[in-house]
Amino acid sequence: MAFAGCANGGLSNLTEFLTAGGASNASAEAVGTFLCGRFDEISTTLAAHTLAVNNTFLLFSAYLVFSMQIGFAMLCAGSVRAKNTMNIMLTNVLDAAAGGISFYLFGYGFAFGRSDNNNGFIGSNYFALHHTPDAGRGFDFSFFLYQWAFAIAAAGITSGSIAERTQFVAYLVYSSFLTGFVYPIVAHWVWSVDGWLGAAALNNRLFGVGSIDFAGSGVVHMVGGIAGLAGAYIEGPRMGRYGPDGKPAMDMRGHSASLVVLGSFLLWFGWFGFNPGSYIYIVVPYDDFTGNWTGVGRTAVTTTLAGCAAALTTLFARRWMTGHWNVTDVCNGLLGGFAAITAGCAVVEPWAAIICGFGSAWVLIGFNVLAAKLKYDDPLEAAQLHGGCGAWGLIFTGLFAREKYVSEAYGTGRGHGLFMGGGGKLLAAQIIEILVISGWVLATMGPLFLLLKRFNLLRISSDDEVAGMDLTRHGGAAYYHEDSPQFLTPNATNKPARTVPHATP
């Protein structure tokens, strides 16, 4: 409903009116041309304003999402033992860097590329930003950047699951594959207007409604979490994590809670780009006071409340279960709440977000108990947190999505939540999304990890694991204190000798 000047025959209409008013044809045309010229000018200027504001909004949201990468790096660094810090931070830097190249070359095209070969399964254009910007379809560079920031977040999740025991080469392989192929396909299904699964599709939506995964509880968090699950399961737990009796032996706490808290807070900060930013456009009015800006604000509020509720629930639940007030547990609970609300953030009421967060805290605690029972070792709880809470978030959206908000965010004719009077269609679509994401990621990443294992490229040697990868593979420890002897004697051993690549396990 943006202003369109004198398009659609406005000029001839006006000229006609003026002529009928008694003016001569030529003069009427002159007046009409003058007025309509002015209106068209205004219309052009307004269009430029709209584009400028929308792009500003999207770009700064993209920067915020990028800051989540800082958060991941700090969270991961703090959550592993000091001897593997260099390793995990390197994987985080390369998530962004290698992801940048592979998403530029392949991923973006698979996810959002539109051409004559449009289909619901995979995109087919815009590889290496060819044909971008695309005025016809409204894709500018800022959209690419925003989507890139999402793709690298997915890869960041997985690296947490397989931390402290994975060969660096395996990491490079899976990361490029995930951001370049596995993730973009899912993004295409759910977020592209051509996708077969999502509510964004213009027509032929799943069950007539399409699943609602606004900012990616499924697309980002479940994909990353399940990929991590496959990797961590195939690798097995870290040495010493579980004793021969099957009981958790060592706790293997991270080496710095300060970094964990810093990372969690930075993720929170970045989530304000992740969820509200997923509106992409902010200049879309609903009435004379509300518009997408209201939706964006509400999304920021639901995101905040879900995280807050999850953090508080975790605090008291863990206090009750362990007797401690534990800050790292609270941080994980917080992030679980965010991962859960990500699917429904734009389409639920603030009070529902509190329910979402409350539920997600218990989901995370439950999955953690289950993981301990099954001797599943995930240093960052990434599969439990992003996979588990992400799946809960999708179901929650099927229950609590509100009709008004859905139609504002997606347009009319989509489904809404079971508890909000929308029947079971949306819920069914949400469950299908959970199942197909789990299936797709397991079917692609599982074989990849098995293959890596087969070629002895997956797990590091036990010597490396005991000594820590930093010393054996990454050129030295992350921390140096001068009072240690290597600093007092020149040419001391603070620089390990060149190591043999890929020691056999």
Place this chain on the structure above:
Amino acid sequence: NLTSLLTATGTSNDSAALVGQFICDRFDAVAGTLTAHNLAVDNTYLLFSTYLVFSMQIGFAMLCAGSVRAKNTMNIMLTNVLDAAAGGISFYLFGYGFAFGRSSNNNGFIGSNFFALHKMPNAENGFDYSFFLFQWAFAIATAGITSGSIAERTQFVAYLVYSSFLTGFVYPIVAHWLWSVDGWAGAAAPTNRLLGVGAIDFAGSGVVHMVGGIAGLWGALIEGPRIGRFSKNGSNGMDMRGHSASLVVLGSFLLWFGWYGFNPGSFVKILAPYDSFQGNWTGVGRTAVTTTLSGSAAALTTLFARRFFTGHWNVTDVCNGLLGGFAAITSGCAVVEPWAAIICGFVASWVLMGFNYVALKVKYDDPLEAFQLHGGCGAWGVFFTGLFAREKYVAEAYGPGRGHGLFMGGGGKLLAAQIIEIFVIIGWVSATMGPLFFLLKKFNLLRISAEDEMSGMDLTRHGGSAYNIEEPELRFNASGGNLTGNKKNTQPSEQVIPMA
């Protein structure tokens, strides 16, 4: 109107109506689009400012973590996370309604609507969700200040109680007085302003910083100093430095970063023109400049003054001075000239050093200097605004008819209003938070036991130390040959006894 004009030109009534309709429809469509743009731009601006203010919470967490001893790091960081989380719930349920709720029961003391975001967004008052979120970020900053004052010796339960009370009730009331259009004290009120002018506390030197600082003062006073901080014979005792200056600097810088949302963001709307070139965007830019200059001046003053007094160039002192400069300019940031901001920062540095000196004399122990910094420099900032506020800028930010500074030819009215603000804030916070802390002490819920304090709360209450450096022998004998395996993790994993 246009139709009648056209009729007067001699065109027939019907045609005139058609032409008029056509043209006016176009203008209405233009106006509608412009309104949408206006709202979109203002909300974009407010939301991103909110995110910046939120990043101050990261700053607080890091600053606090670095400023305490390693054995209490987990504890203080947990309180910072919960400031934001518990504050989110309590401000959503109560605080926002008390502060900004408007209804037929409007009064100058307390708000009465919008609890749990009921009736939001509210077109009538122009309140959208973004405004709520912005105010939430301010409320949790207040609670964060207080947690610094009582760090390293407070029971976690006490913390939960006071934090919810502060963000849910004490702070919102003050915000209502100063910032709501219904408030009795602030310059924002359209009529019936205090002394005819209303106090100017643009971004909250009083509302946020003094409230947090004075709450901290009462907590720290009632708890008393940390064990060993002051020795019995009257000497200075132990210095009790924080465990990581890197975290202190990181936190201070993040606070600086976030302050660009705090002060300039308090314009709330950026799209309000003053003339053909200037508008709120100019005010916003100038506010960012005054903020920067005040902090810079305070940092430099502290640097040289501390160098003179102690002989060291001390980075943590400089960081505190910097933050003191920010806390002081927060009140007047939008209504003073850049050069005045330098004066503000210069004096703020001396205020902070003065309060620190007094604190040492009276054996007041505040691990983060939170009362001295936020309370002291905040009060100076409120006072400073009464001296240097410029008429033109006040009119642009608040509308005409408010007061301006004594040194800028505005007479003493504004200054009087500012002084009243200082006193009522001190009174209100003392009257509410003082009894609360007393009550907590009475029920033995305030201070941790001496054993806990000696061994650190992380070990006894929070499940273990914040830092786990394995293989210490490896670190110190890394001669390449004796790479031994991990030692058994020494952290207590068994359930501890809940608080005695």
Place this chain on the structure above:
Amino acid sequence: NLTSLLTATGTSNDSAALVGQFICDRFDAVAGTLTAHNLAVDNTYLLFSTYLVFSMQIGFAMLCAGSVRAKNTMNIMLTNVLDAAAGGISFYLFGYGFAFGRSSNNNGFIGSNFFALHKMPNAENGFDYSFFLFQWAFAIATAGITSGSIAERTQFVAYLVYSSFLTGFVYPIVAHWLWSVDGWAGAAAPTNRLLGVGAIDFAGSGVVHMVGGIAGLWGALIEGPRIGRFSKNGSNGMDMRGHSASLVVLGSFLLWFGWYGFNPGSFVKILAPYDSFQGNWTGVGRTAVTTTLSGSAAALTTLFARRFFTGHWNVTDVCNGLLGGFAAITSGCAVVEPWAAIICGFVASWVLMGFNYVALKVKYDDPLEAFQLHGGCGAWGVFFTGLFAREKYVAEAYGPGRGHGLFMGGGGKLLAAQIIEIFVIIGWVSATMGPLFFLLKKFNLLRISAEDEMSGMDLTRHGGSAYNIEEPELRFNASGGNLTGNKKNTQPSEQVIPMA
């Protein structure tokens, strides 16, 4: 105009005038509102970009802190805080005026107005406060680069002197040459451009990075390497690794984050349409993409190259490579294609490694590799722009009539201008900063004493170590029984003797 058209339609003069007046008033009102919107959007964009650039200061502080030894952490962080604070004051008083001040004395060499923000905001030149703040954030980044080169061995006073001189004079002059519309060297000038085209340094590979890097080169050369860095027998000596890779990674990531303000923000205005879909917003987005891709390519190249050379996958090397890629693309970010950015990053990585190799050979010691990274990669970036700048993008960013790249069919004019830029920057910075460092050395104000260097500046000059981990025996014997009290803090609290 409209009135005469209406008169021609046969209406009476008076009525026509009324109708014309009515309609034109409406149009003027619309135009006025549109101008306000325009300014609000542009200023919002510029301010938030500024905040991002400021966050690079956090990044520098963390990167520097992590890259030095623990015993000098307080020192280097203090210099980073003061970059921002002292730079704030000196850029406010002098630097901004020298760089962008316009008056009747306009000349290509130096600016002459706007000192202490006098005559700001300036509608005539379109300068509002936000522009000042944006430029300030750039100036302090320059000083931050230099502090890395001379880390761990420089007296604090020397630091204060050179930093003010750099941000207040040396850097602003270069900025004036390249970025002011009056400058003699840059493509921004409307007429009389160098070689008819003007050098293109969009966000400052030369103006910021080379200036900072070359200043650092002179400082580090004149001071000589740290004690023990190179042994006498010609072997490599000690590696002198930084004390915390976590801080290095945090800093690098924050710099990446801030670079999104640095490069895309340099468009200054976002609301400038090219056609019905594209505009400066497209340029801004593309700039963010080229920045990302160049850094990514440089990081990957460094990863594999260093793996090949050293056998390790080294995260700190990768971080430096990443930053080298950013420093290089900064010049051409807005005028090259995304694929060209990958080439830029690829080469930047080799440039950095080459310079590092040479530095080792000639025993040049730069703790942060600041000269190699910002000087070397910056120069490559300026050169690269002369090869790959695309005509269309140059015209969009600067207007028609500027040069484009040799490989893009633009001939050698732009490349020649770029090479001239490289040489005049090297010359100017060497001619100003070299003598300054010599003078400081002459007066014994440059390098710290050998004793200070061995024991670390934190202990001798900055009031104590950055890290205080108390009672390690308590941490490892926390059996509950042997809780000993705090040991006396071992930090020196007595006043130290001022520098010898």
